Amino acid sequence: MNPLAGCLLVSALLFAIGLAGAITRRSAILVLAGIELMLSAANLNFIAFWRFGPHPEALTGLIFVIFSIAVAAAEAAVGLALILAIYRHAKTSDVSEIREMRG
Amino acid sequence: MTWIVNYLWLIPVLPMLAAGVCALLKQPQRRLSATLAIGSMSVSFVLALIAFAEALSHPAIQVANIHWMQFGDQWVSLGWLLDPLAAVMLVMVTFVGLLIFIYSTGYMAHDPNFTRFFCFLSLFAGAMLGVVIANSLLLLFMCWEVVGLTSYLLIGFWYHRPAAAAAAKKAFITTRIGDLGLLIGMVWLYAQSGTLLFYDNGSGCLEQHAISALAAHITIFGMVVSTAIGLLIFCGAVGKSGQLPLHVWLPDAMEGPTPVSALIHAATMVAAGVYLVARVYPLMNAHALEVVAWVGATTALFAACIAVAQNDIKRILAYSTVSQLGYMMLGLGVGGVAVGMFHLITHAFFKALLFLGAGSVIHGCTEEQDIRNMGGLRRFMPVTFAAYAAGTLALCGFPLFAGFWSKDAILHSAHGWGISRGPFYFGAIGALLTAFYMTRQVYYVFFGPRRVPEAQAEPVASPRHPAEESVIADPHESPRVMTTPLVILAVFAAFLGFVGTPAWPWFQSFLAGQPARFDIGGFSEPGLMALMGVSSLIVFAGIGLGWWLYGCKPIVNATDPDALERLAPGPFHALANRLYVDEIYEATVIRLTRFASAFSAWLDRWIFGGLVNLVAWIVTGFGWLDLGLDKYVVNGGFDMGCREVSLFGRFFTRIQNGRVQNYLRVIAVALVILAIFLLWGHRG
Numbered sequence: 036m037n038p039l040a041g042c043l044l045v046s047a048l049l050f051a052i053g054l055a056g057a058i059t060r061r062s063a064i065l066v067l068a069g070i071e072l073m074l075s076a077a078n079l080n081f082i083a084f085w086r087f088g089p090h091p092e093a094l095t096g097l098i099f100v101i102f103s104i105a106v107a108a109a110e111a112a113v114g115l116a117l118i119l120a121i122y123r124h125a126k127t128s129d130v131s132e133i134r135e136m137r138g
Numbered sequence: 139m140t141w142i143v144n145y146l147w148l149i150p151v152l153p154m155l156a157a158g159v160c161a162l163l164k165q166p167q168r169r170l171s172a173t174l175a176i177g178s179m180s181v182s183f184v185l186a187l188i189a190f191a192e193a194l195s196h197p198a199i200q201v202a203n204i205h206w207m208q209f210g211d212q213w214v215s216l217g218w219l220l221d222p223l224a225a226v227m228l229v230m231v232t233f234v235g236l237l238i239f240i241y242s243t244g245y246m247a248h249d250p251n252f253t254r255f256f257c258f259l260s261l262f263a264g265a266m267l268g269v270v271i272a273n274s275l276l277l278l279f280m281c282w283e284v285v286g287l288t289s290y291l292l293i294g295f296w297y298h299r300p301a302a303a304a305a306a307k308k309a310f311i312t313t314r315i316g317d318l319g320l321l322i323g324m325v326w327l328y329a330q331s332g333t334l335l336f337y338d339n340g341s342g343c344l345e346q347h348a349i350s351a352l353a354a355h356i357t358i359f360g361m362v363v364s365t366a367i368g369l370l371i372f373c374g375a376v377g378k379s380g381q382l383p384l385h386v387w388l389p390d391a392m393e394g395p396t397p398v399s400a401l402i403h404a405a406t407m408v409a410a411g412v413y414l415v416a417r418v419y420p421l422m423n424a425h426a427l428e429v430v431a432w433v434g435a436t437t438a439l440f441a442a443c444i445a446v447a448q449n450d451i452k453r454i455l456a457y458s459t460v461s462q463l464g465y466m467m468l469g470l471g472v473g474g475v476a477v478g479m480f481h482l483i484t485h486a487f488f489k490a491l492l493f494l495g496a497g498s499v500i501h502g503c504t505e506e507q508d509i510r511n512m513g514g515l516r517r518f519m520p521v522t523f524a525a526y527a528a529g530t531l532a533l534c535g536f537p538l539f540a541g542f543w544s545k546d547a548i549l550h551s552a553h554g555w556g557i558s559r560g561p562f563y564f565g566a567i568g569a570l571l572t573a574f575y576m577t578r579q580v581y582y583v584f585f586g587p588r589r590v591p592e593a594q595a596e597p598v599a600s601p602r603h604p605a606e607e608s609v610i611a612d613p614h615e616s617p618r619v620m621t622t623p624l625v626i627l628a629v630f631a632a633f634l635g636f637v638g639t640p641a642w643p644w645f646q647s648f649l650a651g652q653p654a655r656f657d658i659g660g661f662s663e664p665g666l667m668a669l670m671g672v673s674s675l676i677v678f679a680g681i682g683l684g685w686w687l688y689g690c691k692p693i694v695n696a697t698d699p700d701a702l703e704r705l706a707p708g709p710f711h712a713l714a715n716r717l718y719v720d721e722i723y724e725a726t727v728i729r730l731t732r733f734a735s736a737f738s739a740w741l742d743r744w745i746f747g748g749l750v751n752l753v754a755w756i757v758t759g760f761g762w763l764d765l766g767l768d769k770y771v772v773n774g775g776f777d778m779g780c781r782e783v784s785l786f787g788r789f790f791t792r793i794q795n796g797r798v799q800n801y802l803r804v805i806a807v808a809l810v811i812l813a814i815f816l817l818w819g820h821r822g
Contacts, residue, residue, distance in 0.1 A: 054806055058799050066799065134796035 042083035050076035063118045063128040067111065074107045142185070142192050143200045146218045146271050149185050149228060150281070152178040154264035160257035171253040172243045175260045179236045182267065186228035193225035197651035201273050201337050215335050217273035222649045223479065227270040227413055230483050231406055234490045235263045237623035241494050242397040244619035245501060249395075255295060259401065262288040266406040270413065275324050275334040275343070278417070282320070282374070282410060286313050289407050293394040302393035309387035316377015316384050320414075323370025327421075330355070330363055336417065344420045353423065361425065368426035371418055372433075379411025379463045382437040386720055389456040396497030399452055400490045408459060412466045412482050416475045428557060431471025435552070435561035435568075438464030440717075442571035446578070447702065447713035451496045451509050454579050458533065459489055461568055465548050468561055473551025476646040480638045481544035483645075487634055488532035488540055491627035495526035498620055499583060502613040509582040516584040518613040523584050525624040530580050532631040534573040534681060537674050543635035545569060546673050553669055566676055573680025578688050586692035588613075640666060 053072025060066050078100045085096020122128045156178035160171045192200075203217030239259060246255050265288060268281030287310075294306025328334050331348040333341060340347060352364035375381070380388035388408070392399055402408065415422065415430060422430065438461050445457035462485050470478035500507055502519050516523045532539040535546065549569070552562040615621070638645035640663065642656045661667055687701040703710045712718065793804060 054802075057802055058806065066802075130798045133798070 037087075039083055039087040042079060042087070046076045046079040046083065049073075049079065061129045061131055063121070063130050063133075064115075066130055067114045067118065070114075071107065071111060074103070078103055078107075140192055142188050143218075143220050144202055145185075146189060146202065146220055149182045149189070149232070150264045150267035150271065152182050152185075152264070153260040153267065157257045157259075157261035157264060160253055160260060163253045163257075165250065165253055168252045171256045172239075175256040176236065176239045176243070178260060179232060179239050179263060182263075183229075183232035183236050186225075186232045189220055190225045190229050193220055193222050194648070197222055197648070199337050201335075201339075203273065203335060203338060212332075214276065215274060215333070215338070216277045217335055217338075218271040218277075219273035219337055220271070222651060223413075223416060223475065224270050226479065226483060226645075226649070227409075228267065230486050231263070231266055231270060231409075234486055234627075235266075235401065235406070237626060238397050238401050238490060238494065239263075241400075241497070241620050241623040242395075244617050245397055245497055246395060251295070255292075255395070258288050258291045258295070259397070262292060262401060262406065266410060269410050273336050273342075275327065275336070275418075278414070279320065279324055282378070282414075283317070285407055285410060286310065286317065286378075289313075289391070289402055292398040292402065293391045295394055295398065299393065301390075305387070305390035305393040309391050312384050312387040313377040316374045319370045319373025319377075320375075323367045323373070326363075326370065327352075327367050330367070344418065349420055352421070362423070364421055365423055365425045368418065368422045369429060371421070372415060372426065372430060375411035375414045375467075376433065377411070378414070379408045379467070380437075380460045381411070381433050381464065381467060382440060385437065385441065385460045386723065388460055389453050389716070392450065392452040392456050396452065396493060396500060399456070400493035400497065408463055409482050409486060412463065412470065412478060415467070415470050416479055416482075419470070419475050427471045429471075430467050431552075431555070431557075431561050434464045434467025434469075434471055435564035436464070437461065438468060438568040439564040439571075440464075442568040442575070444713055444716050445575045446571060447700070447710050448575075448716075449510055449714070450507050451499065451512075451579065451583065452493070452507060454509070454575060455489070455492055455496055458492075458572065458575070461572060462489065462533070465545060465565065465568070468552060468565055469544075469548040472555040472561060473548060476649045477547050477551050479649060480645050481541075481548055484532070484540040484544040484631075484634050484638075487627055488529045488631035491525060491529035491624060491631050492533065494620070494624055494627065495522055495529060498522045498616040498624065499526075499613075501616050501620070509579060511589055512583045512613075513586045514584070514588040515613055519615045521615060521621045522624065525621070525628040526584070527580065528628040528631050530576045532635075534576050535569055535673060535677050536681075537670075537677070538635070540631050540633070540635035542673075542677075543639050546670055547638065549673055550666060550669055553665070566673070569673060570676045570680045570683075573677045574684045577681045577684025581684065581688035585689065587694060589695060 050073050053069045053074075053076060056069030056072060057066050058069075060069060081096045081100045081103070085091060085094075085099075088096070118128055121133060125133055127133070153175070156174040159174055163171050199219055199221040201217055201219040203215050205213045206216045207214050239256075242255065242259065246252055249255060262285065265281045265284035269278055269285060272278035272281060290306045290310040293309050294303050296302045297306070324334065327343055330352055331343040333343050333348070335342045336344045338345070342348065349364065352367065353362050355363040357363050357366050377384045391402060394402070441457045441460035441464060445454050445461065448454045448457060462481070466478045466481050466485070468478075469481050499512065499515060499519065499522060502515070502522070503512060506512060528539070532541040535541045549562060549565050552565050553559075555561065636642070640661050641658050647653065700710065715721075793800070
């Protein structure tokens with residue numbers, strides 16, 4: 036098993052765990068955590084494809100991932116702020132209870 | 139040309155202005171309206187006298203023409219003229235009209251619509267004066283129609299009475315039939331000669347140039363154009379002057395107030411027809427005049443026959459008027475302008491006198507018009523009786539009275555007429571009948587005992603004087619304002635004839651524009667004295683016959699049959715029913731008109747209306763078709779699309795149920811599908 040396949044396997048596992056957590060967990064914070072896991076899996080993919088790809092000297096994947104992490108941090112902050120606002124509004128952070136966002 | 143010719147238009151315009159002002163006045167302003175009407179008429183009379191003096195000094199025709207309106211490169215001109223004919227008519231109309239106006243203030247004193255009456259009366263007089271001075275057939279026609287309109291208004295003045303309203307309509311429609319002829323004649327004349335001015339310094343339609351041009355053309359039935367046009371214009375005169383086929387409106391016009399009857403029957407409206415023929419006399423050639431003479435003679439005899447058997451005091455006078463108008467037409471036809479016009483003038487005076495006298499009698503007897511219910515009025519109304527007697531003698535043609543001279547002139551001309559003796563015999567028999575029916579009327583009204591109808595033995599309040607006495611009072615003499623005009627007219631009826639005797643034919647010479655001279659030798663014309671003797675004998679015979687039948691044995695009861703009725707019941711009833719002319723018209727012309735209108739209504743309803751309805755139905759059908767198309771095809775398709783969209787929407791709303799994780803699940807499923815699809819594609 037070459038290192039790329041191992042990385043991708045880990046990344047897929049991570050993504051699956053994140054997805055499962057995001058789908059099954061009721062707490063909004065844990066859903067957010069699951070989403071962070073999925074993001075991390077994507078970042079791991081970027082890193083792996085960069086590191087074991089044809090041009091590892093070009094630093095493209097690294098820059099991409101740094102941007103992605105920065106955006107993810109901002110997104111996490113926004114997500115947490117949203118959860119906090121919803122909690123204040125609905126007195127709960129259970130996503131199955133919050134059903135006002137439908138068309 | 140003096141100022142009076144230029145200002146001749148003032149004569150008709152003044153009464154018209156007075157009418158206009160009267161129309162604006164309120165009903166209580168009686169005195170003002172009467173003052174206006176009589177004042178304007180007086181000024182017109184003075185102006186007419188000045189015009190008369192002018193015509194005396196300058197007998198030639200003087201005209202004043204103005205351009206009225208332009209169409210194409212032609213000007214329609216109007217104008218007025220002064221010649222002896224117009225001057226005589228002006229004086230007669232204004233003078234008689236003035237007397238009638240004064241009389242009306244007494245006769246209509248109790249009428250609630252006093253100002254309206256004077257408004258119509260003034261308009262009538264103004265229009266008639268316009269007819270007299272018109273120098274253009276067009277202007278004459280316009281004034282002529284205003285005369286027709288106002289006569290309609292005046293006859294129907296008491297419009298709340300159905301008979302008056304019907305009579306007004308009858309007069310209007312009947313005269314319109316004649317006016318149609320006049321209109322066609324006028325248009326034809328314009329088409330032929332290019333002008334409607336009578337006299338225009340050589341280029342008018344009555345002057346030598348135009349007349350000879352008209353006489354050169356031949357039209358249908360081999361008539362020359364001038365004959366045809368003359369006859370068409372004569373149609374108008376027939377309608378207006380109540381000549382034979384169209385005389386039916388005139389007796390019915392008696393429904394109007396009596397001064398109106400006097401005005402219409404004596405001075406103005408009916409004279410308008412005779413005047414029209416006299417005015418366009420140059421247009422009338424021998425053939426047209428022959429028709430005029432025959433129509434006149436027939437009318438004279440026919441109407442005199444009917445007058446014998448009438449019982450309404452005004453109706454007798456109405457038929458007498460028709461008869462006398464026939465004489466005038468006869469005079470025009472056989473003798474020329476002077477003969478006819480002389481009778482017109484004398485007749486205007488004595489017939490106005492008779493009508494006003496009849497009005498006085500009616501007024502005195504509280505609205506009684508049936509001569510059978512009068513009787514013995516000589517004692518109660520001496521002034522009226524004297525005046526009425528003078529008028530009767532003048533109408534009969536009693537020697538030396540006005541009617542004698544004028545009627546004799548007509549009979550003399552008819553006797554000398556080269557074409558036929560028929561009109562002379564008609565006229566002579568008519569004269570006999572005239573004397574007879576007038577004597578009958580006078581005996582009925584003024585002699586014998588006072589007769590009161592049984593129906594009125596009960597006290598009946600008069601319709602126009604509801605507040606007055608309810609007991610049948612004795613007849614009373616009319617007020618001074620009514621008797622004074624009677625007396626003045628009576629003087630004229632007695633003596634006016636002397637201006638036209640054979641010895642001193644001033645009137646005839648004046649119309650001809652020659653100086654008159656006194657010549658006792660005028661009587662020595664061959665046959666004249668004999669004819670005068672014969673006509674006097676005829677008059678005496680008529681009066682004697684009347685005296686024998688009605689004067690010998692006084693009529694005692696109102697219900698007694700007429701003396702003639704006892705002699706010959708059949709003819710008397712036929713005459714009393716006016717020879718069934720109205721019924722004949724009812725059965726022929728009116729039924730035909732009704733049928734034609736019913737047919738037109740049917741045509742309109744089913745053929746033209748049917749066409750319109752068919753189109754409407756077709757359009758409606760298209761509308762329904764469009765509606766169906768719109769409803770089921772366009773709307774149906776659109777609705778179906780909407781329903782589909784809405785179904786999809788409902789399906790997708792199920793997915794979007796507000797659970798965040800559900801969305802995530804969808805995304806995950808989509809991701810898996812995408813991955814499978816990509817893998818599948820990669821492999822493929």
